[in-house]
Amino acid sequence: MRLTIRDTKDQVGNYIGDYIAKRINSFTPTPAHPNIVLGLPTGSSPLPVYKRLVELYKDGKVSFKDVITFNMDEYVGIPRDHSESYHTFMFSNFFSLIDIDPKNTHILNGNAEDLYKECEGYEAAIKAVGGIDLFLGGIGADGHIAFNEPGSSLTSRTRIKTLAYETILDNCRFFNNDLSLVPRMALTVGVQTVMDAKEVVLVVTGQNKSLALSQMIEGGVNHMVTASALQTHPWALVVCDEDATLELRVKTVKYFKSIEKVQDEVEAKYGPVASVRLGLSRATAA
């Protein structure tokens, strides 16, 4: 796992936005895997990433015409066009601002008649397009990824999930601070669904995520901090701001900063060719 630290959350957004655009632009289609497939999150943390990607699209530096997306999660039981549904979030903050074909965007339907079937179908749809190339994610204050709350199986797949009280409290701000309006359940991809992606990028910003970040990076792999499963992913990158590092050891921060410096030197020498970068960065991050 690599950790890249930037001063502010906007700089984090720019870094990840540029990173994803580079992946889209360097994607080589094959008959078995003709489109790049992204996994996408909602939440306040990824907003600067989406803002950057929209800017790059408007500047003609990236196109989403051939991009397929799968969102991480969706609430159960609120209408699709509810102002706080993840469907509404994705269309207002991203999809309606770029040239993506809505047919290529996939979001779990929290109002499906058969929620079990919906989840099984989602896993099958991911498989049918050749798997996810890059899964972008955020984390909850309790270290959850998607809606994989503490205690979730680290080999879980897309399923129905009861939300933790802490998450319901966190989300209350979006529902007029009225606890009774916050959905109690969600559909979510599993930890294993995220782990199956070829590459995972996590955006972690703000002091309120600092404890979760230190637990996921410095603690052991643990189902109480489901994002910690990424320690075993062969190609995971966490990008955070300085505020989010507050609970990390100084030694940890210095270590990851020094690794980035080496990577920069290697890239300056060999060039930012994606495949080369992938191989070399793996070596330096090991």
Ligand SMILES: N[C@@H]1[C@@H](O)[C@H](O)[C@@H](COP(=O)(O)O)O[C@@H]1O
């Ligand atoms: N299901 C979402 C997660 O995918 C997201 O990472 C988390 C943090 O959101 P925020 O970035 O707003 O702190 O919120 C919810 O729990």
